Amino acid sequence: MTEKVELVHGDHACAMAAIDAGCRFFAGYPITPSTEIAEYMAKELPKVGGVFIQFEDELGSIMAVLGASWAGLKAMTATSGPGICLMAEAIGFAAMTETPCVIVDVQRAGPATGAATRPWQGDLQQVRWLSSGDYEIIALYPWSVQETYFLTVEAFNLAETYRVPVFLLLDAVIGHMRERLVIPPKDKIKIVNRPKPLGDPKALRKTFKPYAPDPETLVPPMACFGEGWRTRCETSAHDERGLPADNRPDIHGALVKRLCDKIRRNYEKIVKWDSIFSEDCDYLIISAGFMARICKAAALELRNEGVKIGVFRPVTIWPFPERELEEVCKRVKKVFVVEMNYGQIYREITRVRKDAELIPWLNYEPPTPHEIVELVRDRI
C-alpha cells in the first residue's frame, strides 16, 4: 500500500482520520465551523457500515456517542464552544464511567454566540474544566491539516488506551483551510483498541468486576454491552462491581483519585510538544495551534534580524507539557505567550515562569507574522 497526497479541508482531514482510526459512530448537531465534519461523516460512515445520526441537540449527541462506545464502537462528535457548553455534563459522566470517546471542538469566538464562526482560541480552559468534580481529560491541539489527521488518530488511540474523553481542539482557521495532506497507507497507521476482559463471560461474570483496574495502568478492561458480562455503566460513585457506593466516602474518594491518577501517572506517555529553535535562544514565544504557526514565521523573521528567539508549542494542552516547558524556560531570558484570547495557556505558563509576558491578540482577524514581530520586538 502506498501513501496518497491530496488537497484537503481541515475538518475533512479530521473526519477521514477518524474513519481510518476505526470510528464507526458519529452523532452531532450542526454548528459552524465544525459542521463539515458531520457532513463528511454523514456521507462516508454508511459506506463502511458505520452510523451517522444528527441529534436534536448536543446534550443528546454526546450521550449517543457514549452509548455507542459502551456498545463497543469507537465513537465521536464534533461541535464548537457553544455546543461544548451543552456537553459539559456528559464529559463528567464519560470521565466517571470511563467511556472512550473523541470530542472535536472547532473553536469560534465567544462568549455565548460571540462573533459567530470567527476564529478564537477561547476553549482551551473550557474543555479542561467543563464538569463538576475532580477528573482528568486529554486535549490535543494541531497546527496544520496534516497534524489534524495524525492527532485525530492519536485522539482515538488515547481515548481507547485510558478510557477517557479526548478533545481534539481545532482552530476555525485550520478547520476551514485546504492544505496538502499526506494520507498514510492503512497498514502504517497505528491503531489502539480498548483493553478487554479475558475469559468466558458466562463462566466468570458472577465474580466479574467491571471497574477493577489493571494495577499498572490503573485502567479497568472494558466489558461492553452484549458481550455476556452483564456489565454496568454507573454514573454514581461505584465500587469495582459497578454497584452504587455513593454512601461510602472511602470508595468515592479512591475512585476519584484513580480517575485522575490514570492520566497523571501516565503523563510521560501522553504529553506532546514541539520546540523550535529553542536549543539556542535568549527569548521564547509560547503559542499553540494556528497561532504557533504564525509565531514560527515571526521567529524566523526575528532570527534573520539577529534576535535569538525560539518557539515552544504545547501539542497536548491537557495534560499541559509543563515539565518540558520548565526545562526550556531555564535557558531563556524572557518568555512571551502569544494567543488569540486574553490569556488561557498563559495561566499554565505562569506556574512555570512567573515573569512570562502575555501578548494577547484580541482581534479575530489573525495577525500576520510581521505584526507579531513588531509586538515582540517592542518588548525585548
Added chain:
Amino acid sequence: MNHPLDKYLRLEAFPTIWCPGCGNGIILAALARALDKVGVDLDKIVLITGIGCTGRMATYLYTDNAHVLHGRAIPFATGVKLAKPDLEVIVVGGDGDILAIGGNHLIHAARRNMDLIVIMVNNQVYAMTGGQVAPTTPVGAYTTTTPYGNIMETPFNAVKLVSACHPNYVARWTVAHPVQLTMSIERCLRKRRGFRFIEVISTCPTIYGRLNKMGRAPDMIKYLKKVSVIKPKALPEEAELSPSRIVCGVFLDREEEGYIDKLNKYRGEAVVGT
C-alpha cells in the same frame, strides 16, 4: 429458598433503596415477569435509566445496564441500539427524567420511531429530591414547591404527547394493573421494532401521598383502581388523565418499520451510490 424471578435480579444489590409502598417494585417485577414469559436471552437486554428513584432500577435487573445522567437515558440508549441493533434496549425513567429534563429526547426518539422500549413511571412528583412539582403534577396538588397548590401549570398528558409523534406502540397502565402492565411489556418485547412507550401511573406514599393526604400505600392503590378505566382499542385523544379519571389501555399498536429497518436500507443505498 429461591424465587422463580431471582435469575432476573442482581441480588447482591438488594435490598432496593425504594420506600415501602413505592410503585417501582411492582414495575420491576412486571418487567422481570415479561422477560420470563417471552423467554428472551438476557445477554441481549440492556436496561438504561436516568436519575431519580426510578433511575435505580438499572442496578437491580441482572442484565447489562447503565445508570446515566438526568434526562439522558433515551439518547444514550439510542447510541447503544444503533451501535448494536441485535440488543433489545429498554429505558425506564421517572416523569421528571423523561418528560421534563429529557422531554426533547422523548419526542424526537418517538418521531424517529427509534427501536427502544421506554417505560415512564409517573408518580406526579420529584420524589428523590423530596417532593417538588413535576410536569405531571395535577392542577391543585400540593408539592414542596407548590405549597399553596399547583395553580399555575397544566400537566402533560404523555400518552397524547407521544402518540402525536406516531411511534409503534403507546399504552398506559397504573401500578394497580400489574397483569396488564406485564402483558404490555411482553407485547413490546415481541414487537422488536419501533418506539414503544408505556406510561405507568405510580404511587409515592412517602412524599406525594403524604403531601396530598392520600392515605397509606394500600389506600393509594385503591384510589388508582377506583379512578382508572380500561378502554379497549382506545384512541389517543381519549386518553384522559386527571385525578378523577385515568383512562388505561393500548392507544397505538402499529407495525411500521423502525429506525434500524430504515437505516439498513439507507446503508445499502449509500454503498450502491458510491
